[in-house]
Amino acid sequence: MTNEQEFYSLFQHMPRPEYPFPNLISPFAQEMREIYYNWIDTDYTFHSEKARETHKKHVLTDIAARGLPFLKTLDELFPVASLAANGAMMDDYFDNCTYDEMYAIRERSIALLDGQDKEEPTDNGIFRQLYLLRQRAIKCSMPQHLYDKFIAAIHNMLLGFQDEKRYMSANTIPPLSVYLILREDTSGGLPFCKYVAMQKDFRLLPDAVLEHPHILRLHTLAALMIGVHNDIISLPKELNRKGDVINIVKVMHNENNVSWEEAYMMAMDFHDKLLNEFKLLHEHLPNLGKWQEPAYDYVHKIGIMIQGVYAWHTNDKSRYVPGGYVEPEYQSAK
Numbered sequence: 001m002t003n004e005q006e007f008y009s010l011f012q013h014m015p016r017p018e019y020p021f022p023n024l025i026s027p028f029a030q031e032m033r034e035i036y037y038n039w040i041d042t043d044y045t046f047h048s049e050k051a052r053e054t055h056k057k058h059v060l061t062d063i064a065a066r067g068l069p070f071l072k073t074l075d076e077l078f079p080v081a082s083l084a085a086n087g088a089m090m091d092d093y094f095d096n097c098t099y100d101e102m103y104a105i106r107e108r109s110i111a112l113l114d115g116q117d118k119e120e121p122t123d124n125g126i127f128r129q130l131y132l133l134r135q136r137a138i139k140c141s142m143p144q145h146l147y148d149k150f151i152a153a154i155h156n157m158l159l160g161f162q163d164e165k166r167y168m169s170a171n172t173i174p175p176l177s178v179y180l181i182l183r184e185d186t187s188g189g190l191p192f193c194k195y196v197a198m199q200k201d202f203r204l205l206p207d208a209v210l211e212h213p214h215i216l217r218l219h220t221l222a223a224l225m226i227g228v229h230n231d232i233i234s235l236p237k238e239l240n241r242k243g244d245v246i247n248i249v250k251v252m253h254n255e256n257n258v259s260w261e262e263a264y265m266m267a268m269d270f271h272d273k274l275l276n277e278f279k280l281l282h283e284h285l286p287n288l289g290k291w292q293e294p295a296y297d298y299v300h301k302i303g304i305m306i307q308g309v310y311a312w313h314t315n316d317k318s319r320y321v322p323g324g325y326v327e328p329e330y331q332s333a334k
Helices: 003-011 029-043 049-058 062-067 074-093 099-113 125-139 144-163 165-169 176-186 189-196 213-238 248-256 260-283 289-315
Strands: none
Touching: 003 213, 003 260, 029 049, 029 062, 029 074, 029 125, 049 074, 062 074, 062 289, 074 125, 074 144, 074 189, 099 125, 099 144, 099 165, 144 165, 144 176, 144 189, 176 189, 176 213, 176 248, 189 213, 189 289, 213 248, 213 260, 213 289, 248 260, 260 289
């Protein structure tokens, strides 16, 4: 067996995260998949054919379709599905870029998302998708204040991608405290938390609720759970890969000088503490007046979002298997 296959065998029977939230999927999931397949064929022509076909198998738009099943239209699903798919493929493609190159990518991305750059890109489909994300958010009448929160969270995600490059390029595992800052942003959970407010009537919730420290802590917990459960699932493919250092199991292994199995269980314990805090804070919301019930439901939908993202991971049979990932194809100029 290859090392990777051995690693998959090693962790095959280890416990996995479990969530007490319903596992649902959007009625627009299949329509979104067909759009996604077309994206890859039209906007990802800079990718090799093998990479494009592999990404099609991953069905990355299902991350959003499972995480936000209550969006009322395909147009509402489009921006967050585009973020999920394009963001994951960006992460794959630019994996070997430098800190400075990621800085430039982040700057251009945000200029497209916030409307500073109003021209539709023709050079690289990754950037065209960011342009289209903004156009679809406008088309579905996403409230400006919610869009601003969404874009701010995407900016921090890209900033996290940028900041982790110095650890990846040096093949150095960060300390836990640094890992937590990076993973909160790079998991993609925070933009999803912001977009949860597009479901049902949550768009009516005022900033007194959406920006309350108690709610923001719940966002942080959700983002970290998504990052940690992603690390746990992707561990076998990352164990033997140079530069794949942003993984909580590797962090636990490095900081505590324990076996891989012990480090894995420490990561699971850390995840479960996050989940227990999330449930506790959900049941002990502050006094939000007339918004109490919708705020409670909003947090419940964040729980469903966490479950949905995890369900995509566990339903996927093509990405987290030996040889299932897409190798980074971006050629750094440095």
